[in-house]
Amino acid sequence: MTHRFRLTLGQLNPTVGDLSGNAALARKTWEAGRDAGAQMVALPEMFLTGHDAERLHHNPAFQRDVLTHLKTLAEHCADGPALALGAPWVEGMQVYNAYLILQGGKIAQRVLQHSLAPRSHFDAGPISGPYMVNGLRIGSPIGADGWESDVAETQAETGAEFLLIPNAAPHLRGAMDRRLNHMVARVIETELPLIYLNMTGGREEQVFDGASFALNPGGRLALQLPAFDDAIAHVNLERGPEGWQIAAGSFAPQPDAPERDYRAMVVGLRDHVAKTGSTQVLIEQAEGNDAALATAIALDALGPENVRRIAIPEEGRVHSTLHDSLAALGAGVSTDAFAPSLRGMMLQVLADDAGALLITPQNKTVATMGPAPVPRDDFNPVKDLYQSEVQALCHWRNETHRDWMQGPADAALPVLELSPKDSALDGILRILLDDNGSVDDCVAAGYEGQTAEEVAAQIATRPSQNNRSAPGPRLTAVRAPFWKA
Known part of the structure; x- marks a missing residue:
């Protein structure tokens, strides 16, 4: 029975649509893991294609190119650690968000995403059970699967000994605390150690902020990778009398808001x-x-x-x-x-x-x-x-x-x-746009009613303003405007 397992994490920055470049980055990370004596090398969700390449995932020619690159990667990584990475997976007419385990020169195992994010262009797959690498049974809820309890609990009930959650999560205010809270909940529910592996890099409005981390049973933080920076980290898991534990690693300082x-x-x-x-x-x-x-x-x-x-x-x-x-x-x-x-x-x-x-x-x-x-x-x-x-x-x-x-x-x-008037305008906009509030909420907060009504009227006539303006990094979550609620 396996008592030690070394996992190499690639918190990295793929480019949407650049299959060759992303595959080369995967090979480089795999070679680093091989040289470090890892049993498995893990990359984030949708790493091969880059995240949010919806216009490409349903293109048959692109789908064939994805499969070709996966097979070539598997052949390159035949002698050494398993390589796990995210990519679209086609079965019949269905296209899934998948996590694929390349081992022994082939695509040996695959996990399909079950819980879809809002506006996802993928099909929902069945809940996948754990996969085995060098005797260790690993469960991998993909992206949104990690935010719900059913997938992780099912994988734990069917024999998973450890959870690896690949994700492509962008920076939004407060997102890091929300992620940590959700992952602690998965650890408490399953009583399993967990690694959350996130992507880095920017694409138009989305900036993936990395900051991957590891949790031991009980929710104790065992590892924290830097925010926004690429990182390759080698993580050791050890099995003792109380089950699997993640050996303590480095804790990168995290930036303030x-x-x-x-x-x-x-x-x-x-x-x-x-x-x-x-x-x-x-x-x-x-x-x-x-x-x-x-x-x-x-x-x-x-x-x-x-x-x-x-x-x-x-x-x-x-x-x-x-x-x-x-x-x-x-x-x-x-x-x-x-x-x-x-x-x-x-x-x-x-x-x-x-x-x-x-x-x-x-x-x-x-x-x-x-x-x-x-x-x-x-x-x-x-x-x-x-x-x-x-x-x-x-x-x-x-x-x-x-x-x-x-x-x-x-x-x-x-x-x-800024003038007091400018500061008041921002306060009203925060209530109406960020908090999905009303004019009455603005008045309750101490703002002048007529001004709040004028601002609300201006917003209501321009619901698609954000879509027409130049792209730029999104820092706040998109909310349904109050006039559409």
């Missing part, structure tokens, strides 16, 4: 640039906290050499840090005659000519209460921040520097203070 939001925006911008084939960004130098914070985010994400800034002073002449051809294009152009949409088009032309991604910072307060945006191929890193939150993060960045920041350590962002 402001740093989590800021880091999510940095990673979101960094990966959007990289995964869309760009290397640089262009941002207009303008007054205001939005531009200041977005510039700091860009510098920290990409480094000063990859951030191009263009200044349009009040006198109306364009001065740019771009190359001469761009400066010539902008020279002598008066901005007074330009509508905002034409000004945006001019910036987009400048960015396209430089081969850079255009950054158009606009906070959630302005986006909600102002005119509808003009769709462009740009990116808005402060999209999910109210104006008061932008101001607070400007102050935070001025006081903070971390090793992962590529911008200047002595940041000195110019911060414009």
Whole structure:
């Protein structure tokens, strides 16, 4: 009977649709596990395809490519530890979110997701029992399966000795505490040790924040990987008189709430640039906290050499840090005659000519209460921040520097203070949008009734505003607006 088991965890950042690149990353992780004497190497949910590739999963040609890459991976990993990773799995007309165990040169075992997340494009599979690797019976609730009790309990009742939960969970405020609470509940219910393995990296609105962890029976934390950073960790399980236990590992410091939001925006911008084939960004130098914070985010994400800034002073002449051809294009152009949409088009032309991604910072307060945006191929890193939150993060960045920041350590962002009216507007918007509250709730909270009614009316006329604006990292959960409740 097995008394020790070494598991290598790959908390990593796949790219949607890049089967070859993701398979190469899986092979590299498997080789690290093999060299460390692991019996199994585990990667997160939907790792081979990247998460949220719904437009690809139902494409027959893509499905065939997925199977080809899985078989090639299995052959490469024939001599050494088992490799477990997430990928779509097709049976007849059904497409499942699956966790596949590659061993002995083949796809040896598979687990299908049973509990689907809202708006999932997969089919629900039956509850899968545990699979065996080197004598250890492992249960793997996939993603949303780990948030409910039935899958984990069924796997425990059918012989699982340990739970490994692969996930692709994005950063949202309060999400880490919710995850930990759900996983502790699974441990208490099953009396089994558990490892929660999350993905890293950004894709448009989603930023997967890693922070994988391990829990022993009773809910005691045994391991904590860093938030937002890629990590490969070797974890030892040992069987004693009281059953399996996870040997104590390292505990990476976890960022506080402001740093989590800021880091999510940095990673979101960094990966959007990289995964869309760009290397640089262009941002207009303008007054205001939005531009200041977005510039700091860009510098920290990409480094000063990859951030191009263009200044349009009040006198109306364009001065740019771009190359001469761009400066010539902008020279002598008066901005007074330009509508905002034409000004945006001019910036987009400048960015396209430089081969850079255009950054158009606009906070959630302005986006909600102002005119509808003009769709462009740009990116808005402060999209999910109210104006008061932008101001607070400007102050935070001025006081903070971390090793992962590529911008200047002595940041000195110019911060414009908000008026009481602006602060009240944010308070009303939080109640109406974030808390799904009503005008009466705003009045009960001390806000002026007429102002709350005017804000509510403005929101009600623009329910699809968020979908039309430029993509940017999401920091808060999407809620049904009160007028649709």
